[in-house]
Amino acid sequence: MKEITMTVTNTKALELLGKNVSFEMDLTVPEIYKGSFPSIQNIDVQVEAVLIHISGDHEILVGDIFYPLKEIRMK
Secondary structure (H helix, E strand, O other), X not given: OOEEEEOOOOOOHHHHOOOEEEEEEEOOOOHHHOXXXXXXXXXXXXOOEEEOOOOOOOEEEEOOEEEEXXXXXXX
């Protein structure tokens, strides 16, 4: 996974809990598979949990995967 982009601005981690979020993941796809598999995956799901870390590196649970908010670029 290279980059995650979410269309949200000025949002605190707890404000995402229970909300539907949409974001794109720029996946690393080998060149030989790019014709068969897209390199960008669109995700539109509800945030099920928020992990608040003392360090400030909060995470959101979407499906079965935790995504660190510091790796999500807001646009």
